[in-house]
Amino acid sequence: xxxxxxxxxxxxxxxxxxxxxxxxxxxxxxxxxxxxxxxxxxxxxxxxxxxxxxxxxxxxxxxxxxxxxxxxxxxxxxxxxxxxxxxxxxxxxxxxxxxxxxxxxxxxxxxxxxxxxxxxxxxxxxxxxxxxxxxxxxxxxxxxxxxxxxxxxxxxxxxxxxxxxxxxxxxxxxxxxxxxxxxxxxxxxxxxxxxxxxxxxxxxxxxxxxxxxxxxxxxxxxxxxxxxxxxxxxxxxxxxxxxxxxxxxxxxx
Amino acid sequence: xxxxxxxxxxxxxxxxxxxxxxxxxxxxxxxxxxxxxxxxxxxxxxxxxxxxxxxxxxxxxxxxxxxxxxxxxxxxxxxxxxxxxxxxxxxxxxxxxxxxxxxxxxxxxxxxxxxxxxxxxxxxxxxxxxxxxxxxxxxxxxxxxxxxxxxxxxxxxxxxxxxxxxxxxxxxxxxxxxxxxxxxxxxxxxxxxxxxxxxxxxxxxxxxxxxxxxxxxxxxxxxxxxxxxxxxxxxxxxxxxxxxxxxxxxxxxxxxxxxxxxxxxxxxxxxxxxxxxxxxxxxxxxxxxxxxxxxxxxxxxxxxxxxxxxxxxxxxxxxxxxxxxxxxxxxxxxxxxxxxxxxxxxxxxxxxxxxxxxxxxxxxxxxxxxxxxxxxxxxxxxxxxxxxxxxxxxxxxxxxxxxxxxxxxxxxxxxxx
Numbered sequence: 001x002x003x004x005x006x007x008x009x010x011x012x013x014x015x016x017x018x019x020x021x022x023x024x025x026x027x028x029x030x031x032x033x034x035x036x037x038x039x040x041x042x043x044x045x046x047x048x049x050x051x052x053x054x055x056x057x058x059x060x061x062x063x064x065x066x067x068x069x070x071x072x073x074x075x076x077x078x079x080x081x082x083x084x085x086x087x088x089x090x091x092x093x094x095x096x097x098x099x100x101x102x103x104x105x106x107x108x109x110x111x112x113x114x115x116x117x118x119x120x121x122x123x124x125x126x127x128x129x130x131x132x133x134x135x136x137x138x139x140x141x142x143x144x145x146x147x148x149x150x151x152x153x154x155x156x157x158x159x160x161x162x163x164x165x166x167x168x169x170x171x172x173x174x175x176x177x178x179x180x181x182x183x184x185x186x187x188x189x190x191x192x193x194x195x196x197x198x199x200x201x202x203x204x205x206x207x208x209x210x211x212x213x214x215x216x217x218x219x220x221x222x223x224x225x226x227x228x229x230x231x232x233x234x235x236x237x238x239x240x241x242x243x244x245x246x247x248x249x250x251x252x253x
Numbered sequence: 254x255x256x257x258x259x260x261x262x263x264x265x266x267x268x269x270x271x272x273x274x275x276x277x278x279x280x281x282x283x284x285x286x287x288x289x290x291x292x293x294x295x296x297x298x299x300x301x302x303x304x305x306x307x308x309x310x311x312x313x314x315x316x317x318x319x320x321x322x323x324x325x326x327x328x329x330x331x332x333x334x335x336x337x338x339x340x341x342x343x344x345x346x347x348x349x350x351x352x353x354x355x356x357x358x359x360x361x362x363x364x365x366x367x368x369x370x371x372x373x374x375x376x377x378x379x380x381x382x383x384x385x386x387x388x389x390x391x392x393x394x395x396x397x398x399x400x401x402x403x404x405x406x407x408x409x410x411x412x413x414x415x416x417x418x419x420x421x422x423x424x425x426x427x428x429x430x431x432x433x434x435x436x437x438x439x440x441x442x443x444x445x446x447x448x449x450x451x452x453x454x455x456x457x458x459x460x461x462x463x464x465x466x467x468x469x470x471x472x473x474x475x476x477x478x479x480x481x482x483x484x485x486x487x488x489x490x491x492x493x494x495x496x497x498x499x500x501x502x503x504x505x506x507x508x509x510x511x512x513x514x515x516x517x518x519x520x521x522x523x524x525x526x527x528x529x530x531x532x533x534x535x536x537x538x539x540x541x542x543x544x545x546x547x548x549x550x551x552x553x554x555x556x557x558x559x560x561x562x563x564x565x566x567x568x569x570x571x572x573x574x575x576x577x578x579x580x581x582x583x584x585x586x587x588x589x590x591x592x593x594x595x596x597x598x599x600x601x602x603x604x605x606x607x608x609x610x611x612x613x614x615x616x617x618x619x620x621x622x623x624x625x626x627x628x629x630x631x632x633x634x635x636x637x638x639x640x641x642x643x644x645x646x647x648x649x650x651x652x653x654x655x656x657x658x659x660x661x662x663x664x665x666x667x668x669x670x
Contacts, residue, residue, distance in 0.1 A: 038534055067397035105400075137401050139476030142553070143467075171398040172312055173390055176611050177383060178401055179423045179479070182553070189548045192541075206313075210621070217615045219390050226394035 033213045033232035039204050040236065044197035046162040046245040052125050053247055058095040059087065062122045062161075064111065065130030067104050068169050075100075077227040080128075082234020083241075090242060099124075107135045108148035115152055119159045126241070127156050128199075130166035132183040142182040149190045157194065164241065165191050165198045170205035172217050197244040199237055208232070293581040293590055294574060299336045300593030303603055304632055305329035310424045310607035311631070312614060314624030321566075323531065325523040326550055330427065331563040334485060337431065337596075338492025341438055342445070346497055349442050358439040365435045371601045372428040376415050379422050382608050386615070404474065414473035421472065424607060426479040427600070433482040434489045441490055445497050453499070456490035459483060464554060477553070484555040488563070500571075507568055516565035523562050588636040595642045599635050606631040 052059050063069060063080040070078045084098040101118050103111045108131045119127065129152065135145045149165070156163045167187050168180050184202055191198035209216040214229055305320045306329045322328035341361075349357035387402040404411045404420075414420035418429040444452035462468065463483040470478040495503075506512055526547075529535045550556045580586060592599045610627040617623070 038532075041534075043537075067400075068395075071393055072396060133397055137398070138474065139472065141469075141477055142549075142551070146549075169395065169398065171395050172611075173386065173392075173395065173615055174398045174401055175312060176379075176423050176608060178398060182549075182551075185549050193545065210313075212620070216394075218392060219615075223393045225392065229394055 031213070031228045031232060033208055033228075033236075035204050035236045035239075036207065039200055039207060040240050040243055042197040042240070042244050044164075044191060044195050044244055046126060046164070046197065046241065048125050048160070048162040049241065049245040050247060053091060053094060053245065056094050058097060059091065059126070060122065060124040061087070061096065061098040061126045061128060062118065062124035063098065063100045063128045063130065064103060064115070064118060065100070065128075065166065066102065066106065066133050068133055069100065069130045069166075070102060071223055071226045071230060074223055074227065077223075077230055079230040079233040079237060082231050083128075083237045084234075086235050086238035087241065090238060091247075105134055107138060107140055108132070108145055108152060109140075112148055112152045112155070115155050116159060119156060119161060124161050126162045126164065128164045128166060128237075129153075129156070130201075132168045132180075132187055136168060136178050136180050136183045139179065142186050145183060146186040146190055149187060150193070153190065153194045153196055162245075163194070163196045164244070165196055166201050166237075167198065168202050170202045170209060170216060172209065197240065199240050201233065204233070204236060205229070291594075292576065294570075294576060294578075295336050295340060296590045296593035297581065297586060298332055298570070298593070299340075299596050300589035300591070300599075302329040302332040302336070303592050303596060303599050303635065304589070306333065306427070306600070307603035307607055307631055307635065308628055310604065311610045311628055312624065314628055315621060316625060316628040323527060325520060325527055325566070326556070326562040327559045327566065328552075330480070330552075331488060331555075331559065333427070334430070334434070334488045335492040335563065335567070338434070338489035339496040340492075341435065341489075342442060342493030342496040345438060346442055346446070346493070349439075349446065354439065354443060357442065361435060361438050365432055368428055368432050368435065368597065371597060372418070372425070372432065373416065375425060375428070375601055375604050376422070378605055379425065379608060380412075382612060383422075386612075411473075417473075419471070419473040421479070424604060429478070430480040430482055430485055434486060437486070438493075441493055445490075445493055449494055449497055449499060453490060453494045456487050456494075460487040460555075469553075479553055481554050484553075487555060487560065507571060512568060513572060516568050519561065519565045520569070523558075588632075588639070591639040591643060592635050595639050598642055599639055602635055602638055603631070606634060 049059065051057075061084070063083075065080075069080060075081065078100075080098060080100045084096055087096045087098075099122055101122075103114065111129075111131065131149060131152075132145070135148075153163050153165075165187055167184055171178065171180075180202065188198060190196075205214075205216060208214045208229075213232075214225065216229075218225060305322075308314075308316050308320050309322065309329065311317075317323070320329065345357050345361050348360055383402065384405060387399070387405055390399065411420055418432065421429060441452065441456075444455065460483070463481065468483050469481050470483075472478055491499075500507075526539070529539050547558065550558050552559065581590070610631060613627055614623065
């Protein structure tokens with residue numbers, strides 16, 4: 001039905017040539033989903049993560065997110081699990097613990113109320129906070145949203161953890177219904193103000209869609225594509241974590 | 254006929270001052286447009302704004318790089334609202350002088366009704382589209398985002414809220430803003446007629462108070478109006494103020510080289526800042542302090558930086574594009590001007606085509622080429638329809654309306670969007 005399969009094939013072949021060095025990835029070997037360097041570069045830092053790795057202490061990661069941080073009924077294939085696997089692979093010398101706290105249907109402000117409790121029970125080194133989707137869907141006032149993210153990050157930093165923000169998914173099908181830009185912009189601003197790395201999930205997924213790696217317009221009903229996207233996201237996020245902690249050269253051979 | 258740049262246009266710099274003085278002296282307090290003569294630059298830029306809004310409503314593609322929002326702070330919406338204020342004041346200001354407040358108000362209300370009906374029509378099409386998408390699209394990757402369709406479960410509430418202009422899908426925010434602005438046009442015109450500068454000052458005051466006290470209109474199911482009418486009225490009133498003689502009085506400022514250089518410097522600055530958005534590698538060049546002071550540049554409340562950017566663009570445009578520029582009559586600009594002359598119809602068509610474009614991309618196929626083709630096809634359709642509408646006006650309807658007294662056509666100077 002889609003006339004672009006030829007183009008996709010050509011791209012895949014080309015990309016396959018380019019990506020031979022990338023091929024040691026787990027199950028997503030066939031999937032090409034390179035992320036250009038600028039989408040993974042950040043000025044933010046992760047001092048706690050860097051310290052833990054350097055002192056060979058266990059790395060505890062807590063993912064707080066909404067439903068787009070999981071795949072229904074196949075959680076093990078969602079990006080948090082993939083992130084954990086990739087981190088384990090890249091940091092073989094230390095244990096990597098990861099837990100996920102889903103806050104379905106909650107705005108940033110509503111999540112704020114639970115943040116401290118979550119952090120106290122898990123005492124993570126790093127909190128990965130995926131937010132913005134629910135706020136965009138409910139069209140919360142962007143100023144209120146910014147304030148909520150701002151408060152949340154401040155609370156997390158006070159509690160002594162590193163923070164990474166993860167923004168919305170690129171969702172072309174719902175573009176006519178959900179207005180993402182104000183929330184993307186505000187997350188960028190807050191991240192910058194706090195020196196917190198922002199994992200630009202939106203731009204990365206849009207890049208994959210534009211490059212033909214994934215057809216995110218697809219109406220395909222199975223979970224196959226979701227799994228492949230999440231595998232790629234997890235891998236990119238692991239690279240992002242190590243880059244932001246400036247561990248790249250030191251740890252990865 | 255007064256226009257933004259009458260005295261400025263085509264005047265050599267050296268005697269611009271004298272000329273401006275003469276023009277200012279000659280200009281009556283409220284300039285009456287000469288009937289039948291159109292300011293083609295307004296049509297041209299409104300047509301351009303319509304095309305740009307259409308392209309901006311589609312997913313990003315090659316043509317998106319031609320839209321002005323990539324090169325500065327303001328975008329097509331500013332052009333559009335300003336020109337709408339200008340032309341509305343033009344048409345209905347004359348009606349108010351000739352026929353009085355009540356008649357002018359009555360005509361404005363008829364226009365408001367037309368825009369409202371257009372909005373509801375678009376909403377119906379939107380409902381049809383997303384109901385279709387909602388029932389067919391179940392990609393588990395987006396199970397969260399599809400929750401947005403939940404409002405379909407209670408159409409009783411949703412549709413009533415839509416009729417009250419409180420429930421607006423994405424990309425359907427301009428018409429409600431326009432309806433509200435037009436609703437207050439009689440008051441605006443009356444104020445501007447009474448004391449133009451006080452009218453403008455009140456508008457600035459309302460803008461400032463809106464920023465100070467964070468006034469906004471709520472929307473359904475939650476949130477607020479994407480274009481805050483309390484803030485955006487400033488552009489509309491400013492447009493009306495210009496049309497009613499303000500532009501002529503500003504001509505000395507507009508023709509001064511100092512203004513020109515300030516505009517050029519500011520536009521370059523804005524261009525550089527936008528460049529750092531598109532090429533993140535450059536962002537290290539931006540001082541942190543400046544970023545913290547400047548961001549976010551909100552569209553909802555018409556950030557001062559956006560407004561200033563529009564003013565700078567407009568000032569340079571009227572300076573370098575004279576009203577009698579022969580290019581305005583060229584056939585190459587004809588499509589733009591035609592679209593600008595039928596702005597309400599073409600605006601609605603643009604919103605519809607953007608929905609349709611999304612739909613085609615989703616159902617038939619994506620890819621850069623397809624994106625670009627859809628944008629191009631959309632623009633051609635807009636041109637074609639504008640041509641048909643003008644054919645109806647000038648040929649098909651002519652015989653029928655010969656005997657009637659010609660009514661003031663809101664589209665003539667486009668009381669329309």
